[in-house]
Amino acid sequence: MTQPDSGQYGHLLEHEYDGIAEYDNPTPGWWHTIFLGSVLFSVFYFFFFTFSPMALTEEEQHAEAQRREFQKLFAEIGELEADQATILSLMGDPQWMPVAEGVFATNCVSCHGSMGQGLVGPNLTDDYFKNLTEITQIAEVIQNGAASGAMPAWGNRLHPNEIVLLAAYVADMRGRTIPPGTRTRDPEGEVIPPWPPVPDSVSGE
Template sequence: MNDHAATTPGDQFGHLLDHEYDGIREYDNPTPGWWHLIFAGTVLFGVVYFSFFTFSPMAWTPQSALAAAQTREFQRLFAEIGELAPDEPTIRSLMGDEKWMAVAQGLFATNCVSCHGPEGQGLVGPNLTDDAYKNVMTLTDIPRVITDGAANGAMPAWGARLHPNEIVLLSAYVADLRGKNLPGPRGPEGDTIPPWD
């Protein structure tokens, strides 16, 4: 500390340092300890966060978190209804059931709309809202086609990818789509089949 510093007004800000650049001088005010702690903390957090989400097999992505949440939700729902049989009475009882058809709509949106269109009106795959079908004559043909696929995999086999209950729910949803008669890009394909009832 020199004489000049001791007599400078504003000494309450701490003592004035010796150096001077272009007439500018500065007080000795180090950043406080808590500030350093927060700074070091954010750096440490960044290192841990980056390493965990980049390298750890236990890290999750938004997609995997959603899939896990969906699986938990389906397990909860399926515990409620037990095992659904892919038969006519079961499919009929689910058709028009608002709650289960809402679940099925989610499944359809995730797995089927890329080929059958957002409303089932057809795209790469046939229109599911009209009365013409290629592989379906009766209600129970629907779970069979979904499980085994058709046309050498042009319609994929979902048996190994979906829970059996999901296939029955989707079957009821597909059966419900019939009669909406939405205009699709492909026109009717296959034969006109007798009504479900």
């Protein structure tokens, strides 16, 4: 053997084949600690995320954050009535329609398209409607769904205020111009009368 038995490479092991010997370089203690620590952590992690009610998925965390956010927002307006005056007064509201737009983007665009142009569900920008003739019925359709669940019921998934805000947002979509070529569905239902004018007492506020 020509190598020193100890020094910067550690000490040589006993065995040697064809003149090749091996230094004994065990992994250091800190490395074992990290390794064992991560194995133990993985057991904890597995059981925590599989069984603990405290472990939220990203989706649940998002829903929870949104719920808190809406609670804060809705403390300002209280309980909205799903009546004609309220819906009319919220149409185009600069504070609340962006909120409704967010709710629509999260829950409705998958079926109604990002501009309401229709996809799986009908176009909401034209004058043709299948399930409603009055503005308050928009809230009812959102609340209860339509066509045996093809349009899902949102009553137990959204805050009552969100439904009123969505009704105003959808009412406001009517007459919106959508770029040519984005229309994928033919008009559905009947042409319904225009929404009533915004009452003075409300618009004057």
